Amino acid sequence: MNYTVTKADLQRIERKLDLLLKKQPRKFWVKVNIVTDVTGWDSSKMQDARQNGYIEYKTIAKEGKREFWYNINSLNPLFYSKKQNIIE
Numbered sequence: 001m002n003y004t005v006t007k008a009d010l011q012r013i014e015r016k017l018d019l020l021l022k023k024q025p026r027k028f029w030v031k032v033n034i035v036t037d038v039t040g041w042d043s044s045k046m047q048d049a050r051q052n053g054y055i056e057y058k059t060i061a062k063e064g065k066r067e068f069w070y071n072i073n074s075l076n077p078l079f080y081s082k083k084q085n086i087i088e
Contacts, residue, residue, distance in 0.1 A: 025073040029058070035070050040081035054079065 032046060041049065046068075049055050056074035060067045 027056075027071045028073050029069045030072045032068055032070065034072060035075070038072070038075070038081065039079050041079075049079075 035041070035055065036046065039045075050057050050068070054075070056071040058069050060069060
């Protein structure tokens with residue numbers, strides 16, 4: 001089989017790749033237990049992470065209590081615990 005690739009084909013592929021690179025990851029909101037499982041952080045480290053902007057979060061009032069929800073995609077992979085096999 002013989003395939004010919006034209007300049008127009010390459011330009012079309014380049015445009016699609018550029019769009020994919022510019023696309024932001026979708027926000028995936030999880031509760032605190034998922035973040036602590038991934039990072040190994042305790043409650044004081046979680047508070048530091050919120051205050052220092054290490055992870056995006058939102059507060060939801062539910063049944064008279066306040067719940068924190070975290071965007072797991074905003075967490076830098078450098079904070080992942082070495083014990084987790086998340087990347088594999």
